[in-house]
Amino acid sequence: MTDTKNLPPAEDSTLNPSLSRRQFMGLGLGTAAGAALLGKYTLLQSADGQKTAGKRGHYPPTSFDREVYTMCEMCVWRCGVKAKVKDNVVYKLDGNPFHPHSRGMLCPRGQAGVATLYDPDRLKYPLIRKGARGEGKWVRASWEEALDYVASRMLEIKDTYGPEAMVFSTTHNLIQTQFENLLKAYGSPNYGTQRSLCFNAMITSNLLTYGMEEPGREYSQVKYIILTGRNLLDAISNSETQDLVAALSRGAKLVVLDQRFTKTAAKADMWLPVKPGTDLAFYLAMLNVIITEGRYNERFVEENTVGFEELKATVQQYTPEWAASKCEIPAETIRQIAREFAAEAPHVFAHPGWRTSNFTNSFQTSRAVAILNAIVGNWEQPGGFFAAAGEGGGLELGSVPQPPYPRVSALRLDGVPWKYPLVPLKLGVFQEIRDNILSGEPYQAHGWFIYRQNPVNSLPERRKTMEALSKLDFIVTTDISMNDTAWFSDVVLPEASYLERYDPLHVMGNTLFLRQPVVEPLFESKPGLWIFKELGTRLGLADFFQYEDEEDYIRQQIAPLDISLEELKTRGYYTAPTEAGSAGAGEQKFTFNTPSGKIELASEVLRNSGFNAVPQWEIPTLNQQDEFYLLSGKVAQHTQFATHNNRLLHERQPGNPLWINPEPAAQRKLKDGDMAWVESAGGKVKTPVHVTERIRPDSVFMVPGFGHTSKGLTTAYGAGVSDSDLHVTFTDPISGSQALSQTCVKIYKADES
Amino acid sequence: MHEVDFHWNILIVIYLFTAGISAGAFVISGLATYLGGAKYKRISRIGALIAPWPLVFGLSMLMFDLTKPLQFWWLFLTVQWTSPMSIGSWLLTFFSILSSLYFLLWIPRPWRDLLRVPYRWADVFSPRRWQPMTREVVGISRRVLAAVGFPIGLGVGMYTGILLGAIPSRPLWNTPMIAQLFLFSAMSSGVATVLLIAAATPPAKEGHDHMHHERHFLVTVDAVLIVLEIFIVIPFFLHQALNTWSSAESVNLVLGGPFTLPFWGGVILLGLLLPLAIEGFELYPVVWKEAAVKYSRLWGGASAVMVLVGGFLLRYVFVYAGQVSHFLPLLER
Amino acid sequence: MANPAKESNTPPKKRWGFVMEPERCIDCEACMVACSVENQVPLGEHRNWISHKEMGIFPDLNITFMPENCHHCSNPPCERVCPTGATYRRDDGIVLVDYDKCIGCKYCMMACPYDARYVNEEKQAVDKCTFCVHRLDAGLPPACVETCVGGARHFGDLNDPYSEVSKLLATHDYYQLYEEAGTGPAIYYIRGK
Ligand SMILES: Nc1nc2c(c(=O)[nH]1)N[C@H]1C(S)=C(S)[C@@H](COP(=O)(O)OP(=O)(O)OC[C@H]3O[C@@H](n4cnc5c(=O)[nH]c(N)nc54)[C@H](O)[C@@H]3O)O[C@H]1N2
Ligand SMILES: Nc1nc2c(c(=O)[nH]1)N[C@H]1C(S)=C(S)[C@@H](COP(=O)(O)OP(=O)(O)OC[C@H]3O[C@@H](n4cnc5c(=O)[nH]c(N)nc54)[C@H](O)[C@@H]3O)O[C@H]1N2
Ligand code: SF4
Ligand code: SF4
Numbered sequence A: 001m002t003d004t005k006n007l008p009p010a011e012d013s014t015l016n017p018s019l020s021r022r023q024f025m026g027l028g029l030g031t032a033a034g035a036a037l038l039g040k041y042t043l044l045q046s047a048d049g050q051k052t053a054g055k056r057g058h059y060p061p062t063s064f065d066r067e068v069y070t071m072c073e074m075c076v077w078r079c080g081v082k083a084k085v086k087d088n089v090v091y092k093l094d095g096n097p098f099h100p101h102s103r104g105m106l107c108p109r110g111q112a113g114v115a116t117l118y119d120p121d122r123l124k125y126p127l128i129r130k131g132a133r134g135e136g137k138w139v140r141a142s143w144e145e146a147l148d149y150v151a152s153r154m155l156e157i158k159d160t161y162g163p164e165a166m167v168f169s170t171t172h173n174l175i176q177t178q179f180e181n182l183l184k185a186y187g188s189p190n191y192g193t194q195r196s197l198c199f200n201a202m203i204t205s206n207l208l209t210y211g212m213e214e215p216g217r218e219y220s221q222v223k224y225i226i227l228t229g230r231n232l233l234d235a236i237s238n239s240e241t242q243d244l245v246a247a248l249s250r251g252a253k254l255v256v257l258d259q260r261f262t263k264t265a266a267k268a269d270m271w272l273p274v275k276p277g278t279d280l281a282f283y284l285a286m287l288n289v290i291i292t293e294g295r296y297n298e299r300f301v302e303e304n305t306v307g308f309e310e311l312k313a314t315v316q317q318y319t320p321e322w323a324a325s326k327c328e329i330p331a332e333t334i335r336q337i338a339r340e341f342a343a344e345a346p347h348v349f350a351h352p353g354w355r356t357s358n359f360t361n362s363f364q365t366s367r368a369v370a371i372l373n374a375i376v377g378n379w380e381q382p383g384g385f386f387a388a389a390g391e392g393g394g395l396e397l398g399s400v401p402q403p404p405y406p407r408v409s410a411l412r413l414d415g416v417p418w419k420y421p422l423v424p425l426k427l428g429v430f431q432e433i434r435d436n437i438l439s440g441e442p443y444q445a446h447g448w449f450i451y452r453q454n455p456v457n458s459l460p461e462r463r464k465t466m467e468a469l470s471k472l473d474f475i476v477t478t479d480i481s482m483n484d485t486a487w488f489s490d491v492v493l494p495e496a497s498y499l500e501r502y503d504p505l506h507v508m509g510n511t512l513f514l515r516q517p518v519v520e521p522l523f524e525s526k527p528g529l530w531i532f533k534e535l536g537t538r539l540g541l542a543d544f545f546q547y548e549d550e551e552d553y554i555r556q557q558i559a560p561l562d563i564s565l566e567e568l569k570t571r572g573y574y575t576a577p578t579e580a581g582s583a584g585a586g587e588q589k590f591t592f593n594t595p596s597g598k599i600e601l602a603s604e605v606l607r608n609s610g611f612n613a614v615p616q617w618e619i620p621t622l623n624q625q626d627e628f629y630l631l632s633g634k635v636a637q638h639t640q641f642a643t644h645n646n647r648l649l650h651e652r653q654p655g656n657p658l659w660i661n662p663e664p665a666a667q668r669k670l671k672d673g674d675m676a677w678v679e680s681a682g683g684k685v686k687t688p689v690h691v692t693e694r695i696r697p698d699s700v701f702m703v704p705g706f707g708h709t710s711k712g713l714t715t716a717y718g719a720g721v722s723d724s725d726l727h728v729t730f731t732d733p734i735s736g737s738q739a740l741s742q743t744c745v746k747i748y749k750a751d752e753s
Numbered sequence B: 001m002h003e004v005d006f007h008w009n010i011l012i013v014i015y016l017f018t019a020g021i022s023a024g025a026f027v028i029s030g031l032a033t034y035l036g037g038a039k040y041k042r043i044s045r046i047g048a049l050i051a052p053w054p055l056v057f058g059l060s061m062l063m064f065d066l067t068k069p070l071q072f073w074w075l076f077l078t079v080q081w082t083s084p085m086s087i088g089s090w091l092l093t094f095f096s097i098l099s100s101l102y103f104l105l106w107i108p109r110p111w112r113d114l115l116r117v118p119y120r121w122a123d124v125f126s127p128r129r130w131q132p133m134t135r136e137v138v139g140i141s142r143r144v145l146a147a148v149g150f151p152i153g154l155g156v157g158m159y160t161g162i163l164l165g166a167i168p169s170r171p172l173w174n175t176p177m178i179a180q181l182f183l184f185s186a187m188s189s190g191v192a193t194v195l196l197i198a199a200a201t202p203p204a205k206e207g208h209d210h211m212h213h214e215r216h217f218l219v220t221v222d223a224v225l226i227v228l229e230i231f232i233v234i235p236f237f238l239h240q241a242l243n244t245w246s247s248a249e250s251v252n253l254v255l256g257g258p259f260t261l262p263f264w265g266g267v268i269l270l271g272l273l274l275p276l277a278i279e280g281f282e283l284y285p286v287v288w289k290e291a292a293v294k295y296s297r298l299w300g301g302a303s304a305v306m307v308l309v310g311g312f313l314l315r316y317v318f319v320y321a322g323q324v325s326h327f328l329p330l331l332e333r
Numbered sequence C: 001m002a003n004p005a006k007e008s009n010t011p012p013k014k015r016w017g018f019v020m021e022p023e024r025c026i027d028c029e030a031c032m033v034a035c036s037v038e039n040q041v042p043l044g045e046h047r048n049w050i051s052h053k054e055m056g057i058f059p060d061l062n063i064t065f066m067p068e069n070c071h072h073c074s075n076p077p078c079e080r081v082c083p084t085g086a087t088y089r090r091d092d093g094i095v096l097v098d099y100d101k102c103i104g105c106k107y108c109m110m111a112c113p114y115d116a117r118y119v120n121e122e123k124q125a126v127d128k129c130t131f132c133v134h135r136l137d138a139g140l141p142p143a144c145v146e147t148c149v150g151g152a153r154h155f156g157d158l159n160d161p162y163s164e165v166s167k168l169l170a171t172h173d174y175y176q177l178y179e180e181a182g183t184g185p186a187i188y189y190i191r192g193k
C-alpha cells in the first residue's frame, strides 16, 4: 500500500492542489527539468549543452540515460514508441522504427504524449466527492480508503439489487480484458463500450457479409480507392494514413465521398459532396452499373459468394439516373467511377470505413460497400482486401488461471438481443444503456463504473446522459485526468498514464508488443492491472486476479513463448517463428465464417430477422427547409474527448468553430468569426462560425471533443462547445449504431460575446 | 504562415523619432552657426542644447526593447559591415560624443566657465592649472565641432531610414527613397523642435529684429524640407505602386488599409500640408511683398507641433505597416 | 587557373537542405509538435509551420499544404543585418544563432522574408529552426523529418548527388519560395502533378 504519511492531511488537498515547485519535485520529479513543466512557457527545460552546436544549456540533450520501447496510447492505434529518458524525465518520444503501426513516425498526438504525461492537471490522488455531484469539491483519500469505499458501495448494490444494477463501461484499451474480467466476475451483463458510437454498422455488416469484423486493406499495389466518409488524413490511423499517402504518391486514384472538403478530399482525384444520408444510393447505383454491364468478376462471384441473382434482380432498379436524384452525384460521374473501379479490379477497394455511425441506414450502406468489393473479386488480391484478425487473435499467449464466471440471467440493458437481435453481443448498444438507466426499464440500474472513457461527452444528447447519471446511487471513474464524467462522479481513481505502466500484451499476427513503464508513476497514480486486482480482491473476487503484480501478469502471458520478460523489455516486441506458406494470391477458393461459408451477398440471417437480405434503398430522415445536417468528425491534432487539455495539442487546435457554407451564412448575415446559435431538438449552443467553401450548403460541421464541463481541465475548460449537447439519439435497428449525422440544426445569428 | 506580430513596437518608433530630432537639431544648429553667426546665435544655442537628449532617451527605449537590455554592449565588441544597425550604433556613438561636447560649448557662460581646459601641454597633468575657455577658443571649437558633426548628424538622420530600407523582405521599406524621406523628416523634426522652443522661450535681451531673422531662417528651412518631403512621398508611392505585386500590395496598407488615416490625416495633412500652409502664409509677405515677417508665436508653435506629430506618425506608420508588408507568394506554381 | 587535381581532392562541402513534397503533406502538424518537444520551443512559438493555399468555390476546390521552416539561406539576410554577429552561417549551410551573443534587437526578424524567427523568452534571444544540428551530430534526422506522417519532408546533403534530396531534385520539377529576394533558400518544393 502507498505510504501516505508524508503527504499533507487529506482535508487540505482538493482536486488541484497548487503545488509549489518544491512540492512538485518532492512528489516524484526530482529534477529541474521536471519542475519546469509547471513553468509558463515550456514543458521541458533544456538540460545538457551540446558541443558542436552551441553553448551549454541552449541545445537539447543528445545522449540519454535510457531509451525505452513501448506503445503509444494517445489513441487506439497503438504505435510503437521509443521514449528517451534522462534524469528520470521523458524528453522526447520518437516513433519505433520496428513497429508496424508507427514505422518510426508518430502522429501529432503521439508526439504530444509528454504533455499528457506531464499535464499539471493529471489526477494525482484518489478523490472522494464531498459536495454535490458536479460541484467540484473533493476530499483526497488514500488508495486504501478509496478502494474500500468503492468495494463497499459495489457490494451494497450487488446485495440489494443484484449485480446487473451495476453498469460498467470502457473504451478500447489493452487492459480491457481485465476490466471485462472484473465485470464478468462481479456478474453484470451491462457493459457499455464506444463501439455503437463508432463502428457498429461497419463491423456488423462485415460479420454478416464476410464473417469477419473488418477486412484488411492492401495499399502497396492498389490502383483505385473509394473512401466513404473515412477521413484517413485527419482521423489518423498512423500506418494506414502513411499507406494511403504513399499509394496516392505512387499514382493510385482516390474518390472521396464526404459532405466536407476534408484534407483527404483535398488529395482526392474526385471529391463527391454527396447529400447526407444517401451514400447507399450511390453504392446501389455502382452495383447496378457493374452488374448490368457485366463488369464484375464472374468466376469469383460464382465460387465464393451466395445470393448473386437476388442482388442482381434487386439493383436492377437503381440506375445511376435514379441515384443522381437521391444523392446529388451526376449519373455520368457514378457510371464513370463504376467503370474505372471495375477496370482496375482487383487492385481496388471501397474502404469499409471506421466510424460509420452516421445515419440509421449506415448498416445497409456498409453492406453495399462490402458487396461491391466482393463482386469485383478483390479478395486476397494485391491492392485489395485480405482476411485480417479483428481485435486480438493471432499468437497464443499463456493465460492467468481463474475460476468460471458466475452465470448471468438478467436481461442486458443495452437491448441486445431482445431489442436488437442482430447486434453482436460484443458490440452492444451503449446509448441504449443510458436511455434505460433513465427509463428504469426493464429494471433500474444503480451504479456505474467508468474506466477510461468520457460518456458525458461521447454519448449523444448530453442532457440525457447527465440526467441518467443523476439517477444513479454510485458512480466511480478511473482516468488520468478529471474528465467531464469523472467531474460528476462519486469516486475518482487516478490511473498511471501509458508511459508509466505495464498493460497486458498486444498481439498482432505472430508478433507481440509490450507496453512498459518508461518512468515511475507520478504522484499516487496506479496501473490498471493493480487497480483491478486490488478492487477485485476487496469484492471477494481474488481468484479472478491471480497475479502478483504487473510483471507477473506478463510473465504468465509469455510463459509458453521462447522469450523472457527481460529480453522483451529491451526490444519491446517479440516475433514468434511461423510455419511457412499461407494461401498464395493465385488461389481462388476461400472459406468465410458465415452460415454459408461464402461471402453473403444476400443474407439469410438478415432475412430471417425481418430485414432486407440484400441492400435496398431506405430513406433516412431528411432535413426540413432551413435546417442543416450536423456533421461530426476528427481532427488530426486531437483524440476524441481526451486530449484537449494537452497543452501542445491545445496550442495546435484550441477551438471548434462551426463550419458553414458562405451561401447560408450570407442569408443569416454571418461573417467568419461571428457568433451563432446552433439549435437542435436535443439542445442549443452558441459558437463562433467558420465560413468556408469546404462544406455543402445543407450541412454544418463541428469538431467533437470540445466544450468540456469539467473545471478540472484547466486548459480545455471553456474551449469550444460540445456537439453532444446537440445530437439527438437515433439508433440503427440492425447494427445498433448511433446515427451521428442525422441530427438537424437551425442556425441563427447571436449577439456578440 | 505566421500571423503578424509586431516585434518592433512603439519603443522603436520613439527611438527612430528622437534620433531624428537630435540629428536635425544638431544640423540646424551647425547650419545657423555657419550661415548666420551672431544673427542666429539663439538657434545655434537651442539646437546645441537639445541635440544630445532626445537621442539618449531614444537609445534607452531601444535598450528596453532588447531581450537582453544589459548586454547592449555586445554591439560595440564588433563591427558588422553589412549590418546597418552595427554601423548605425557606431555612428550614434560618435554623434553622442560630438553632440555632448558641442552641448558643453553652448551652455551659458557662468556654467561654461566651470569647464576648464589645459592651454599648455605642461598643464595636461595638473588640472588645477586649467583655464576656462576663452571666447575665441569656444567660437573655433563650436565651428569645428559643427563642421565635423554636420555629416555625422546627416548620417544619423539618414540611418533611421536606412535601418528600415536595407531590408529587402519588407516591400514597404525596401526603397532608397525611405532614407531620404527619413532624413528630411528628421531634419524637419529637429528644426520644428528648435522652432517650438524658440517660440516658447522669448529672447532674453536681443531685439525684435533677431527674432524675425531667426524665425525667417527656421521657417524657410522647414518649408524647404517639407517641400522636399512631399516630393519624396509622391515618387515613393508611384514607384511602389508600379513595382512588384508585393510592393504594390504593401502601399495598399497606407492607401486603403489600416494605416490610411494615420498616414493621410496624420503624416500628410497634419505633418506636411498644414504646417506648409502656415509657413507659406508667414513667408508669403516676405518673399512677394518684401515686407517684414509677421511673427506669431502661436502659429509658429502650432506648426512646429504639427510637424513633430507628423514626424512621429511617419515613423509609426512605417515601422508598423512595414512589418505587415510582406513578400507575397506567387499565386500559381 | 586552379589546380584541378587539388580541387578534386577536397571533398565537396556539405549543404544541408530540405526537399518538400506539398502533395504528400496532410497538414497533420506532427512536425510542429515534434519540433516543439524536441527543441523545447516555448508554447505559443514554433519553428516550423504549414501554409495553406486555399482556392476555388464549392464544389470546385483546391488546397495545398506547404510545410515550411527556416530556409537556411545561402545568402541569409538575417545574418547580414545582425549587428552583433550572433547569427552566423556554418560551412555546411546551417544558419544558427549564438544565443549568448544575441541581444534580442529583432533586426533579423525584420529581415527574414519567411518569418522564420521568434523571440525565445527563456533564452532571452531570438531563435529559429536549427535543422536539429544536435540530432544531426548524433546521426539522427531532424525531428520533423523523422516523424512526418505523410512523408512530405525530406532532408539531406544537397551537394551529395546520391542523397535522397538530390535524387528527388534530379527527377522532379521544383521551385523555391521568394527566390526573388536573393536569399538562396535551402528548401526546395516539388511541383505538383
Ligand atoms: N459527437 C461525437 N460523438 C462521438 C464521436 C464523434 O465523432 N462525434 N465519435 C465516437 C467515437 S468514433 C468514439 S471511438 C467515441 C470515443 O469516446 P470515448 O469512448 O468516451 O473515448 P475518449 O474520448 O477517447 O475518452 C477516453 C478517456 O480516457 C482517458 N484516458 C486516456 N489515457 C488513459 C489511461 O491511460 N488510463 C485511463 N484510465 N484513462 C485514460 C482520457 O482522459 C479520456 O477521459 O466517441 C464517439 N462519440
Ligand atoms: N486524429 C485522430 N485520429 C483518429 C481519432 C481521433 O480522435 N483523432 N479517432 C480514431 C477513431 S476511434 C475512429 S472511429 C476513427 C474515425 O475515423 P473516420 O471513420 O474517418 O471518422 P470521422 O472523422 O469521425 O468522420 C469522417 C467523415 O465522415 C463525414 N460524414 C459524416 N456523415 C457522413 C455521411 O453520411 N456520408 C459520408 N460520406 N460522410 C459523412 C464527416 O464529414 C467526416 O469528415 O478515427 C481514428 N483516428
Ligand atoms: S496514431 Fe498517433 S496517437 Fe494513435 S497510437 Fe499512433 S502515434 Fe499514437
Ligand atoms: S529563412 Fe530567414 S532566418 Fe532562415 S536563414 Fe533565411 S533569412 Fe535567415
Ligand code: SF4
Residues within 6 Å of the ligand: C081, C082, C083, C084, C085, C086, C087, C097, C101, C102, C103, C104, C105, C106, C107, C108, C109, C125, C126
Ligand atoms: S536579435 Fe539577435 S540574432 Fe537577431 S539581429 Fe539582433 S542580435 Fe542578431
Ligand code: SF4
Residues within 6 Å of the ligand: C034, C035, C036, C038, C039, C047, C048, C069, C070, C128, C129, C130, C131, C132, C142, C143, C144, C145
Ligand atoms: S529541422 Fe529541427 S528545428 Fe528545424 S523545424 Fe525541423 S524539427 Fe524543428
Ligand code: SF4
Residues within 6 Å of the ligand: C024, C025, C026, C027, C028, C029, C030, C031, C032, C050, C065, C067, C147, C148, C149, C150, C151, C152, C153
Ligand atoms: S508531419 Fe509531414 S505531413 Fe504532417 S503536417 Fe508536417 S509536413 Fe505535413
Ligand SMILES: [Mo]
Residues within 6 Å of the ligand: A194, A197, A198, A199, A355
Ligand atoms: Mo471510434
